[in-house]
Amino acid sequence: MSDARPIGVVDSGLGGLTVVKELLRAMPNESVIYFGDTAHFPYGCRSEEAIRRNGMQSARFVLGHDVKMLVVACSTMSSVLLDDISKEMFDVPLIGAIVPVVKAAAKRTMNKKIGVLGTAATVNSRAYEKIIRDIDPECKPYQKACPLFVPIVEEGLYDSEIARLVAQKYCAGLVEQGTDIVILACTHYPLLMETIQETVGANITVLDSALWIAREAREILHAIGGFCPQSMDNERQSWFYVSDVAPTMIQCASAFFGSPMLDLMKVELSEVEKSI
16 A cells, blocks of 8 residues: 655745655655745744634645645644645645654653743743643643744844844853753754754754654554555655745745755745645
């Protein structure tokens, strides 16, 4: 049993390309349909109403491409509207950004203290806090909103003195609390992995959500026999859609995806609305 359909990935912007990179690394024979709502990015500082409206529009666009799985790469979207998306899906598996990495953190923490670095919307939703306690009631979550991390990454300053100073400011409390695991709860943050790890020290493990999302997707497709047929190895192609394209986005997308060969296709919002 196999399934040649692509994996759908939706994100509030381009950061979800870090998830796509890990998906294709874990399952190189697969293809992806990606949609990043760059016209409304960032979601992390928007109202819940706006996140729901724009996020559902984006998810419906991807689902309209006959995908075999939908991955919501954005932690903000996952914390606000994952249940709403699930109500519109039938036999297609849905993976959010939160549960896979929280399960990994709960297995690896030695002192039951887990730190979470995320956007203001993600932290305010308390979604990570709830899921951490659901998975292991003995774990204590410590969350920190990091509003400056996204613009630092967008400006390509992830290996700079500015990034290090901001990381020190945001991570100090988590270190003082004695956390031994820190979750990067935003798709932009993996580009700051080295800076954050250097800041918190070698005794704290920093987990990249993208890696664990990819592993969860691979496990699910293996369980349901949903991998792409091996005979189609040389025919695989992925498609990358966005709701807006600015000159700086190409360079940013290449940094997230790890390859300069990335064709971003703009979809007019009116076209997205017609697909709903």
